[in-house]
Amino acid sequence: MNREIAVRQLLPPSLPAHHLKVVLIHPQIAPNTGNICRLCVATGSELHLVRPLGFVLSDRNLRRSAMDYWPRLKCTLHDDTQTFLRFAGEDASMWMFDSAGEVDLWDADFHDGDWLVFGSETRGLSSDLMSRAPGRSVRIPQVAGERCLNLATAVGIALYEAIRRGRKREFPYV
Numbered sequence: 001m002n003r004e005i006a007v008r009q010l011l012p013p014s015l016p017a018h019h020l021k022v023v024l025i026h027p028q029i030a031p032n033t034g035n036i037c038r039l040c041v042a043t044g045s046e047l048h049l050v051r052p053l054g055f056v057l058s059d060r061n062l063r064r065s066a067m068d069y070w071p072r073l074k075c076t077l078h079d080d081t082q083t084f085l086r087f088a089g090e091d092a093s094m095w096m097f098d099s100a101g102e103v104d105l106w107d108a109d110f111h112d113g114d115w116l117v118f119g120s121e122t123r124g125l126s127s128d129l130m131s132r133a134p135g136r137s138v139r140i141p142q143v144a145g146e147r148c149l150n151l152a153t154a155v156g157i158a159l160y161e162a163i164r165r166g167r168k169r170e171f172p173y174v
Helices: 005-008 030-043 060-072 081-088 152-170
Strands: 021-025 046-050 076-078 095-098 114-120 137-139
Touching: 021 030, 021 081, 021 152, 030 046, 030 060, 030 152, 046 081, 076 081, 095 152, 114 152
Parallel strands: 021 046, 021 114, 046 076, 095 114, 095 137
Antiparallel strands: none
């Protein structure tokens, strides 16, 4: 066996550097947000939280979910949706995730630097916010008639798919 291949098989898989950003608009459940914090640290992704939140940032359930990852989290807290939109800028490439999205996850054309935007667990994203990104509302396919995926699960699926797409563009033969 080639030594280089053998060494690669022993190393943990690593992710390419990227500039994807995860946005949670009004998250309500601290453990979900904590798990997403942990996901963002593990993937090297920025996290943007938009108030109002359904919990306080010192919530022990949030901290327990994020555990020792919290100090390494690249997190920006925005006072409201308008403040976030001004921060992101008019030219920000946003994908709005919603169970009634127009585009299947498989067909979304993700690029490095995109903003992956998710609504609260109970209300999703507002129609006003959805209208800011026509043709860029994404749904994660699932079996008909089932309830929506958990927010942390949906963010994980979407983020890794967006990273995978970027990796395939950078290294098309991998």
